[in-house]
Amino acid sequence: MRSWFLLTSAAMLSASCGGKASHKGDSGRRVEVTQLVPNEAFAEEYFIEDLSCMQSPSAAVHTGLGIDQSLFGFQQQDGKVVVPANGLKICDATRAYPRASVEGAAKISQKHLSTARQFYDRLPSKTALPDAALMVLPTVEKTATADDGTVTRTVLVDNLAYAPSFGGEPMFIVFPKSRRAVKQGLWTDVNLWEVPWGLAHEFGHHVFRQHTGRTGLELVPIQSFELTAAAGPTPDDYWTAVNEGFADLFAFYTHGAKKGQLRGVDCFETNRDVTEPRFVTGDMKILDATVAAKFAAPRSGAPANCDKPSFQDVHTLGAVIAHGMDQLFTANGLVDPQAKAEALLGWAERLGTLAEGRPASAVTLASMLEQALTDGRQCATARTYFPVYAGTWSLCSTRAGTVR
Numbered sequence: 001m002r003s004w005f006l007l008t009s010a011a012m013l014s015a016s017c018g019g020k021a022s023h024k025g026d027s028g029r030r031v032e033v034t035q036l037v038p039n040e041a042f043a044e045e046y047f048i049e050d051l052s053c054m055q056s057p058s059a060a061v062h063t064g065l066g067i068d069q070s071l072f073g074f075q076q077q078d079g080k081v082v083v084p085a086n087g088l089k090i091c092d093a094t095r096a097y098p099r100a101s102v103e104g105a106a107k108i109s110q111k112h113l114s115t116a117r118q119f120y121d122r123l124p125s126k127t128a129l130p131d132a133a134l135m136v137l138p139t140v141e142k143t144a145t146a147d148d149g150t151v152t153r154t155v156l157v158d159n160l161a162y163a164p165s166f167g168g169e170p171m172f173i174v175f176p177k178s179r180r181a182v183k184q185g186l187w188t189d190v191n192l193w194e195v196p197w198g199l200a201h202e203f204g205h206h207v208f209r210q211h212t213g214r215t216g217l218e219l220v221p222i223q224s225f226e227l228t229a230a231a232g233p234t235p236d237d238y239w240t241a242v243n244e245g246f247a248d249l250f251a252f253y254t255h256g257a258k259k260g261q262l263r264g265v266d267c268f269e270t271n272r273d274v275t276e277p278r279f280v281t282g283d284m285k286i287l288d289a290t291v292a293a294k295f296a297a298p299r300s301g302a303p304a305n306c307d308k309p310s311f312q313d314v315h316t317l318g319a320v321i322a323h324g325m326d327q328l329f330t331a332n333g334l335v336d337p338q339a340k341a342e343a344l345l346g347w348a349e350r351l352g353t354l355a356e357g358r359p360a361s362a363v364t365l366a367s368m369l370e371q372a373l374t375d376g377r378q379c380a381t382a383r384t385y386f387p388v389y390a391g392t393w394s395l396c397s398t399r400a401g402t403v404r
């Protein structure tokens, strides 16, 4: 997902979707077929509803709360931009556009981003967040030729992402829905960008960037496209897992901290619902020594899968962090979603202080999570949800100097 993707500094909401039980082994994000026309092969057939408006030189590029430009038509092949993005224009703001149109995707995406921005703007610790761009339905693909000459094309689909810096500004990216997802019955009658939680999650990455000052993170999808084969997690992978947990929490609080925000959304429903104590596999969302060791181990390269979330995936570890972190906030006497979101910003600010002037490798996951601990009342909860680290946190030692 990383090396060839030009949108190098984005954080995606991408769900690591492996498909349903009958489609095991199918990554859902990584589409491999013999050469076909990409738009027909991989994506729904999106169209421009109002071509005369889109081509009109006098029409303005669409903007919205926190979004200073909307773009479409971007095409990238093997790391090269083959068609630059065009300004997305909507001449009649009151008009209802079809869901499969470029305009329809942009309008619903803008709506959910605006909701997240309004929620953020009501928090006491809000700052002057920079505006971002919104790009809908890009075609981003990579080709590979096997020894026998077979061309394999991989296209990024079924995902949402946040790029900290694309063309000089932050960007939210809405990837197309794949035909394969349609065939598999995934996300029936829903597109990921239509799920309010989804773009609120991406907005959470924007907030994380602002409050931690960490700008160097790669493009982050809402679900992983694939696990990258590597010797083990990089220091940035730990930051990304924390970033994912933060974004899950931000989306959860934006929409009232209610259970069931992801009901009916394949891959996310149980795995990413902050209130759910277990993954769909039955595995507990507890950061114990086993989970920490799995994340720290060399990458197997196996695709992440909806049916069996991998503890090597930043989104899975992020979900563990989000579940435990919400419990920590509750243990501190917080109930109201806005109060919890304010505590979330406080954590991000302390993360920024922790990271300041240090290389990523000097900041451990234990120390990042410890920054969320502000009161000894949280310690019993910390031991329950973060048992591998809680004993090392100074606030939670039973006696001064004692490490449990």
Ligand SMILES: [Zn+2]
Residues within 6 Å of the ligand: 011, 012, 013, 014, 201, 202, 205, 220, 221, 222, 223, 243, 244, 247
């Ligand atoms: Zn994310």
